[in-house]
Amino acid sequence: MGPEAKFYQQIKRNFKELSLIRIENSSLLGTPDLLVYNTSGHFCTIELKVTKSKKIRFSPHQIAFHTRHPDNTFIMVKALGPLPKKTSSVFLFRGSRITELAACGLMLDACYSGWDACRLALEAC
Numbered sequence: 001m002g003p004e005a006k007f008y009q010q011i012k013r014n015f016k017e018l019s020l021i022r023i024e025n026s027s028l029l030g031t032p033d034l035l036v037y038n039t040s041g042h043f044c045t046i047e048l049k050v051t052k053s054k055k056i057r058f059s060p061h062q063i064a065f066h067t068r069h070p071d072n073t074f075i076m077v078k079a080l081g082p083l084p085k086k087t088s089s090v091f092l093f094r095g096s097r098i099t100e101l102a103a104c105g106l107m108l109d110a111c112y113s114g115w116d117a118c119r120l121a122l123e124a125c
Helices: 003-014 060-068 095-107 115-124
Strands: 019-022 034-037 043-051 073-079 090-094
Touching: 003 019, 003 043, 003 073, 043 095, 060 073, 060 095, 073 095, 073 115, 090 095, 090 115
Parallel strands: 043 073
Antiparallel strands: 019 034, 034 043, 073 090
């Protein structure tokens, strides 16, 4: 199991209140990894990223998707190594910030940090 699949398993364990649908799509490049349906009856998408450094890599298709769909889209990042000045290893960013995130990586302040804050944000989207 790869790092992103392991990350998805952690998300499933921590976000039991949310309906998570894993999207395995090779025909529509750039489509996010998860479709989420929350307890308020709203949908959002999450792109999953795992990194060993501060840099986060995105394909041009992923950047285009989040640029075209800035609302109710998120990027969730799991840092595998320790990061200076960071108290968590799980971060949630709004999809509208993808160009900043691609340029700055984890130097960019996350909208939400930690499992509980990320879960609450997705429940409220």
